[in-house]
Amino acid sequence: MTEHEIKTIGVLTSGGDAPGMNAAIRSVVRSAITRGFAVKGVRHGYNGLITGDIVDMNLRSVSEIIHRGGTILYTARCLEFKTLEGQKKAADACREHGIDALVVIGGDGSFRGAKDLAAQGIPCIGIPGTIDNDIACSDYTIGYDTAMNTAVEMIDKLRDTTQSHDRCSVVEVMGRNAGYIAINTGIAVGALVTLIPEVPYDLDRDVISRMKKTQKTGKRHFIILIAEGVGHAGDLANEIQARTGIDSRATVLGHVQRGGSPTLRDRVTASRMGYHAVELISKGIYNRVVATRAESIVDYDISVALSMYKTIDTSLLDIASAISI
Ligand code: ADP
Ligand code: F6P
Numbered sequence: 001m002t003e004h005e006i007k008t009i010g011v012l013t014s015g016g017d018a019p020g021m022n023a024a025i026r027s028v029v030r031s032a033i034t035r036g037f038a039v040k041g042v043r044h045g046y047n048g049l050i051t052g053d054i055v056d057m058n059l060r061s062v063s064e065i066i067h068r069g070g071t072i073l074y075t076a077r078c079l080e081f082k083t084l085e086g087q088k089k090a091a092d093a094c095r096e097h098g099i100d101a102l103v104v105i106g107g108d109g110s111f112r113g114a115k116d117l118a119a120q121g122i123p124c125i126g127i128p129g130t131i132d133n134d135i136a137c138s139d140y141t142i143g144y145d146t147a148m149n150t151a152v153e154m155i156d157k158l159r160d161t162t163q164s165h166d167r168c169s170v171v172e173v174m175g176r177n178a179g180y181i182a183i184n185t186g187i188a189v190g191a192l193v194t195l196i197p198e199v200p201y202d203l204d205r206d207v208i209s210r211m212k213k214t215q216k217t218g219k220r221h222f223i224i225l226i227a228e229g230v231g232h233a234g235d236l237a238n239e240i241q242a243r244t245g246i247d248s249r250a251t252v253l254g255h256v257q258r259g260g261s262p263t264l265r266d267r268v269t270a271s272r273m274g275y276h277a278v279e280l281i282s283k284g285i286y287n288r289v290v291a292t293r294a295e296s297i298v299d300y301d302i303s304v305a306l307s308m309y310k311t312i313d314t315s316l317l318d319i320a321s322a323i324s325i
Pocket of ligand 1: 014015016046076077078079081082083106107108109110111112113114116130
C-alpha cells in the first residue's frame with residue numbers, strides 16, 4: 001500500500017492499561033486529523049476489530065483526557081486474535097470499516113498481534129504502553145513513570161506505620177517478569193532490600209543477615225521490596241517473621257499502580273510517540289515500533305523490535321544496597 005492510499009488511521013489500546021494511554025490516543029487522533037487523515041477508534045483492543053466495535057474520532061473525541069488514567073478506548077486481552085482465523089477476521093473488519101493503517105498502543109504481546117495483522121495486509125505502528133517497562137527496543141514505556149510514582153506514594157504511607165510499630169513491611173510491586181518498577185522504587189523509598197526476578201537471591205545472605213546487621217546499628221523498622229516476578233510478599237513476610245522474630249506484614253500494591261493521572265513524563269512521552277507514529281504513516285513507513293532511545297523518539301521494524309533483548313541496570317541494586325543500611 002502506498003502512502004496515498006492511506007486515508008483512515010485506526011487506533012486501539014491492547015493488553016494491560018497504563019496511565020498515559022489516553023494522552024497517546026489524543027496525540028494520534030489530533031496529529032492524524034491535522035495531517036488530513038480520518039481516524040477511527042477501535043474499542044476493547046483486538047476484540048473490537050473482530051466484533052466491529054469501531055467509532056469515528058474527531059478533534060473533540062479526545063478532549064479532557066490528557067490527564068486521565070485508563071483508556072477511553074478500553075482495552076482487552078483477546079484470545080481469538082491469536083489464531084490465524086481471528087487475524088483474518090480482524091483484517092477484513094479493517095477493510096470493511098475503511099481502516100487503512102492501525103496504531104496499536106500496548107505491550108509486546110500486542111505488537112506480536114500487530115505483526116500478524118500486518119501479514120494480513122494492514123500496515124501497523126506500535127506504541128509501547130505498559131507500566132512494566134519491559135519493551136526491549138525502548139528505554140521507556142508509557143505508564144512506567146506514573147506507576148513508580150504511585151508505588152512511591154503508597155510505600156511512603158506504609159513507612160509511617162511500619163516505623164511506628166517497629167515492623168518489617170514486605171511490599172510487592174507489579175512488573176510481570178521484570179524488575180524495572182521495583183529497582184527504581186526501591187531506591188526512591190529507601191528499601192533495605194530490593195528483590196527482582198533478573199537477580200537470584202539468597203534469603204539468609206541478602207535478607208535476614210542484612211536485617212540483623214542493620215538492627216545492630218539501631219535500625220528498628222524495615223522495608224523489603226519485591227517484584228511480583230520473584231514470589232509472594234505474604235510468603236516472604238512469614239519467613240522473615242519466623243527467622244527474625246520481627247513482626248512482619250505483607251502489602252501487595254496491585255492494580256492501583258495501573259491507575260491515576262499520568263505524570264508529566266508519561267504525558268509528554270505519549271504525546272511525542274503518538275505524533276511520531278502518525279508522522280511515520282504520513283511518510284509511508286509502516287510496521288514499526290516507536291521507542292525512546294536516550295531521550296529521542298526513534299522507531300524499529302516490528303520483527304526487529306520483537307527480537308531485541310533488554311538488560312536491567314543492576315548497578316542500581318548496588319547503589320540501593322550501599323545507602324539503604
Ligand atoms: P501486552 O500487549 O501488554 O504484552 P498481552 O501479552 O496480554 O499484553 O497481549 C495483548 C493481546 O495481544 C492479546 O490478548 C492478543 O490479542 C494479542 N497477542 C498477544 N500475543 C500474540 C501473538 N503471539 N500473536 C497474535 N496476537 C497476540
Ligand atoms: O503488564 C501489566 C501488568 O499490570 C503486570 O505488571 C501484571 O503482571 C499484569 O499486568 C496483571 O494483569 P491483569 O490485569 O490481567 O491482572
